[in-house]
Amino acid sequence: MEQIRVDLKTEDMPKRWYNIQADMPNPLAPPIHPATNEPATPEQMNVIFPMNLLEQEMSPQRWWEIPQEVLDIYALWRPTPLQRATRLEKALGTPAKIYYKNESVSPAGSHKPNTAVPSAYYNKQAGIKRLSTETGAGQWGSALSMATNFFGLECTVYMVRISYEQKPYRKSLINTWGASIYPSPSDQTEAGRRFREEYPDTPGTLGMAITEAVEDAVNNKDTNYSLGSVLNHVCLHQTIIGEEALKQMALLGENPDVVIGCVGGGSNFAGLAFPYIREKMAGMDVRILAVEPGSCPTVTKGVYAYDYGDTGKMAPIVKMHTLGHTFVPPGIHAGGLRYHGMAPLVSRLVKDNLVEAISYGQTGCFEAGLLFARSEGLVPAPESTHAIKAAVDEAIRAKEEGKERVILFNLSGHGHFDMAAYDAYLAGQLSDYEYPTELVEQALSHLPQIG
């Protein structure tokens, strides 16, 4: 029988996370405190983050040992399979080989527990009793609920209202793991009440939900804030994906010609891509492709500049690709890809020409997602369909050029809690929406003036 999946043994799971800050051609610009417009100190950020995570955030140290307690929980579902989509290849009639890293097998259904578990662990170590967070599609909120439950922490989730309504069973899942959840903007925080007054019909945004979660953490001494994407330490934790993939591809004797991930805040992309970018810098001939929705074209239409991480200007100001912190994206079904900014690490690597970016409309992504579901069985999350669409296009191009090509993408999660999106697609109710350049320009006029 054809070998179409590669499982690593538990004992072969990587024991270290990779920090790309050690190897980047250009360092990151420092984060700025939103109140002082001066570089934020660890002590200032310690109000919402524990020092052990801030150390990972700031450090140039190349490798970080994964704590045993985290490895023990990872082992519930990791190493994740590397699978070859032979049935998709046949459907496309392509000479390309399409591999995907299947992160949907975690109990929370995505790659998000890779960082939720260490986030809960390090906060627990720091004596914290409760974590607050935001969630877009719900993948992150689910993951943090599961992780906090494992470590006996409480958890409060602020979920972007439009997603809360589109995905009702995310609430059930989050409750099943014992956490609390509110649609954002909520009446639980001062900022939420203000947003509701100013924008009574708002579908909510990640920027607003972040402000609520940060306020919750600032106002409660035993509570910290946990962010599921964007930050350096989050990207660090996700690199277990790429480190596993390198081992699995080595077992097959293959190197990818192109590595693909969808980007919202950038974490699942970073997880698969950063170890490959290290190899690329060391000479591997590989393209690295980040895929975003046309309705939230942060990298392809935004600017690389200092901006607030949240709408309420409570989170640190960071230098990144941004559409402006006042950006309100339409309520697309790929709720995990609706953030106005991008991980500073990913942004810097785009600037340094180590990462390419492309955007797609959602109908083409769902078309690719449906083809994947009908070829391979697995029903992907709407976010992940963006990576699939890019992989399919690469495979079609390989066919047109008559070339073999090895494609590797990250299947960041399953769509079991996103089925209303498939209903809408199958009913022909989805349209493509390109975020208009003039609205981007308008939002960008509100960027903070730094330095």
Add this chain to the structure above:
Amino acid sequence: MEQIRVDLKTEDMPKRWYNIQADMPNPLAPPIHPATNEPATPEQMNVIFPMNLLEQEMSPQRWWEIPQEVLDIYALWRPTPLQRATRLEKALGTPAKIYYKNESVSPAGSHKPNTAVPSAYYNKQAGIKRLSTETGAGQWGSALSMATNFFGLECTVYMVRISYEQKPYRKSLINTWGASIYPSPSDQTEAGRRFREEYPDTPGTLGMAITEAVEDAVNNKDTNYSLGSVLNHVCLHQTIIGEEALKQMALLGENPDVVIGCVGGGSNFAGLAFPYIREKMAGMDVRILAVEPGSCPTVTKGVYAYDYGDTGKMAPIVKMHTLGHTFVPPGIHAGGLRYHGMAPLVSRLVKDNLVEAISYGQTGCFEAGLLFARSEGLVPAPESTHAIKAAVDEAIRAKEEGKERVILFNLSGHGHFDMAAYDAYLAGQLSDYEYPTELVEQALSHLPQIG
């Protein structure tokens, strides 16, 4: 790191299904044609089933080679992991080891594709263009939709109305794989229209939905009927679960003291248990435990007798444990466990004292399911919580007796499409309902008089 999961390689996947008919101490009573009250011939049953599956249904042949086309699809998710629930063990403070076979990893989310794929394959071989079927919780309908799609067959699913309403995204999933679905009783069949007239408020039953699906197959020449449980060939296909488990437990050097599965029609139980019953008959010291809901206590309160397989008396009459084909169970959330009958093979093995049976109320099962979700991460299907409840009780008894005990159960599926059930449980809205003995007696007065 502790070894808590055992993955087999693709090439180590078993290549044969095991037919327990070859080894049973007593043979099955023959199926009876519902119109003639005489033993049904393969030719008669060929109206709704292909001859190749009927051959598997009737044959005493011990081993059946799995076709390569089926193995290739199995390889998308099989072999499934054998996992040790160490975190659950710790939560219980038990000296017992609790292992589970994780069948939730299939793209359809349960063990059902193990037989859906060969069912679609053999029907395709026989020149059939469309399959009709019923589904209770939706696990089977999802699995057959995926499987028929792989082989280019059409598929029509009749879903028990109460489940259709409780689990709205099952419809979306089934549509995503390209199949059609109707709540049953429907207006698509004569029987459905009759049931709706006679019982306007009926929540639907598997017995009614089977009648609809069989009628659909009888009336359409290119259409066959596919049943996802009960029948011998279905149990045969599921034995890949137990054959894998035997290999995985051997790698650990362990034999289970007790093997547990939940039973509705009996297929996931049979899949794990039958290979172990073979070993038990050959001398292995192992108890085999079937777990059913108190609201549908087929084995623990029913009789072992000939009965109709469906409400409309269109399917063959078989000798089995039954609550009577007129039985209408309450709308419990474990919709997959609401069938009035039981696989004839499982029933015969109960009579021969090779299988024990026990029933539980649903609140205790959800309590165990929640404990599992919070310990192990994975949110189980309501059906699977019955097996978990029994495993937990065995582990608690081991603790009380101060004994080591090796427990192995089948985690038949995940609960991602059953979250409304968890909502109801967490809101304290579920109650235990023991099906009353007098209603059983009433239904049993309608059994057919055979021989």
